[in-house]
Amino acid sequence: MNGVVQLVALLLISLMPLRVAAQEAVALFGDGATRITLRSTADITIIRPVMERFVAENTDLSVSYEQWGSNDLFANSRDACDGSAAPADAVFSSAVHHMVWLVNAACAGSYQSPATSALPLTRRWRDELWGITEEPAVIIYNKKAIGDADAPQDRFALLDLMRTKPEFLRGKIATYDIDASGLGYLFAHSDSHEATTFGAMLEAFARVEAIATCCSADIIRGVAEGRFLIAYNVLGSYVESDLNPAVGVILPEDYTLILSRGFMIPKNARHKDEAGRLLDFLLSAEAQRILSNIGLVTAKDPSESGLLPSARRVIAISPALLVALDRNKRERMFSLWDKAFEIYNIP
Template identity: 45%
Template sequence: MITRLAALLIALSAPVARAEPEAVSRYGDDAAARSLLVRGTTDIALFDQLLDRFAARFPDTRITYEQWGSNDLYAVTAAECETGGPAADAVISSAVDLQVKLVNDGCARSHRSPLTAALPDTLNWRDELFGITREPAVLVYKRDMVPANEAPRSRFDLIDLLRPEDSRYAGRVATYDIEQSGLGYLFAFLDSQQATTFGSLIEAFDRAGAVATCCSAEIIDGVVSGRYLIAYNVLGSYALARAAEVPDLVVVAPEDYTLVLARAALIPRGARDPESAGQFVDFMLGEDGRRAMAAERLIIDFTDPDPDTGSFYYPSGNQSAFRQIPLSPVLLVGLDRQKRALFLERWRETFTRY
């Protein structure tokens, strides 16, 4: 009998014939001479301004943007690479370890420009993978649901909240289901490597019946509605966007350390219009593209992270607390089949009570 773990591993490595995007949006003139297909994990609403600006800058190019889940996006991109047929022109994912794997497997084209050359080594791997955003992994809660004397500022604080057997946070702390979310898996695996608190955190999640569920937006909505009291390891871009709408929502970049994600863009080997794809990569890295993404909080400046949102707590005096996730082969460690199976088994055993 194939176990759930084995089935997941097979699904990640096998071509996906029936996978479909979650949503599709189009930009520019339908009669434009060139056509660009971009696939990404970023919600369309967050990329809407970026894509509108690109279409205005390059009126001879029409853009189709497909929004995908990270695991399905990896699977369909890997399948197109394996068959050697036509592929999307650009692929952008928050599951950057899966992007590194695609590059490592020879599924990406090289692209060089002054803008890519200006990237730090952590955000440019082999001139084939480029970091385009700056987003922290954060904690989220509501002021009216979590008293000030219990408000967590670190993983140590969160563990303390979950420690009592009668903790009122039992069953009301949520994080990613890492079997369904490539980004969730990445964050959790990096936690296991970086945090001395990881063992205690997992035990606390188990003891208090933490909830594993889908997607930053869904988890944050659960906090807003009161279903959950605290969200752990969700993306700051989504959290800050909601905090601008919900004054009581508080976003915390943990002071013990904060993982910082750069969504990674690549041009597939089978891209139909690699020249336009290169223009799109450069646009994202240029001033107009960065301004559009900063407006959606996809790029956060920790010296002035969000002047419109006064509910963002971050270790401003300790820049070493921010740990950039590098685009490098080091991320492949978590994708090793045996390591992944063992890690998933440990993680799933934690989330069994609720």
């Protein structure tokens, strides 16, 4: 009888649908005869101006733009690399450690142009991966609940605030769920190597019952509405694009992580030359101005950004990011993180 029960259970499990990585949204830009597929973690609403300009200047092309979560995009790109899924013509992700893994696994095609060669070494690797943007990881706060003068300008001030006002902040601090967000995991990994405050931050987050959740738009909306009073390590480009007067933005003065979203042309892309044209456009002065206007490129001048050069910590696109995907290091990070956070999804 037990054998029959086990057989039935196995049959039921086999009939259950498997979770398949899928895009969150799709948009078509332009009506050119040659259509290229771009899979990206950037929200369509944010990236729209630069994509519209690209197809306006390249009328023979159209772009099928697929918006993905970073972990799902990584899974899809791995499947496309081994031939079990249809490849994109270009992949554009904020989880650059995923992109470095894909290049290291021989999933990328090579491309070189004056625009790519002009990039600093921190934003290119092996002529197969290029950093397009420069986006800071910021602290944001609800301006109605926390005055500008009291807002923590660095991690030490944030630690002091959590120590002196634990009840005020209990359940009111948010950051990315590193299990659901590849970007969140990358920021946490970078913090663990960069900050002497990392262990203390996790302990403080645990004491005030901080929340780890997904995703950028939900976290920012939560701060704007007052459900959260502070959010840590939020991608600043999304905050700037939100243009919400209730949300204050801080580039931490001790150091601010700077991310460059990675662009890759898969080795089995159908339209490699056209993807190269898109890459060159994204690196052009015109596109960089548009990206700056929509918050995807931060100003290097301290008078404009408020961030001293000594506080900039660029996450370099290099093999060093492979360490972030080491199994033992991931397990240790998740163990530390799970002890500090109550993980849930915002409705």
